Amino acid sequence: MKTELDALLTALYVYLDDHVMPSRGRPRGRGRPPVLTSAEAVEVAVAQVLLRCDQERYWLRVASARIGHLFPRLPSQAVYNRQLRELGPQMSAAALWLARQVPTWHEPPRLMDGTPVRCGASRVTVNRSSLGEIAGYGMDKSHHAFYWGAKLMLITTADGAVTAFSLACPKELDERKQALHLLHVTPIAPGPCPIVCDKGFAGAGCP
Incomplete structure (x- = not known):
């Protein structure tokens, strides 16, 4: 090792x-x-x-x-x-x-998901944090709770190697729009490939 x-x-x-x-x-x-x-x-x-x-x-x-x-x-x-x-x-x-x-870079499947990243829990943090330009209030559906932070978008190979990522304000961009932006600006694979994701990314214009 x-x-x-x-x-x-x-x-x-x-x-x-x-x-x-x-x-x-x-x-x-x-x-x-x-x-x-x-x-x-x-x-x-x-x-x-x-x-x-x-x-x-x-x-x-x-x-x-x-x-x-x-x-x-x-x-x-x-x-x-x-x-x-x-x-x-x-x-x-x-x-x-x-x-x-990693060997799986040349294999076509890609995995895509988004997860909330909590950046603060107090009003002082919200008002003074330098993350204010991208952070916002959003709904964490997994925990059924609101949070102040950002949405982390990840696209990985089948074994988890990250090929693209970004942070988005959960208030302004939904998962599908951020996914489309990532796919347009970042090379995630040597060529066309299928992407496995959940139903939150479904919609017109998705690849």
């Missing part, structure tokens, strides 16, 4: 450094250089997911033991969080690259 993870992270770094965020020839700003380059920060985040460590604070404590041979120095929690927030597009590119490496 360790050897396979090392090989995957090395290949991911080469892809990111060559095609997504090349560091060669990029002028460096003033001050000390960052502990991790942008490509390395994405790699550390990917390793966290692959090693199934859900808690960020716990992850930085154990990362030295798990991937310390690849990253001898790791940033503080605050620096790591700030760096990841600035790398949203690069994280998406890394996720799509990883999906294309």
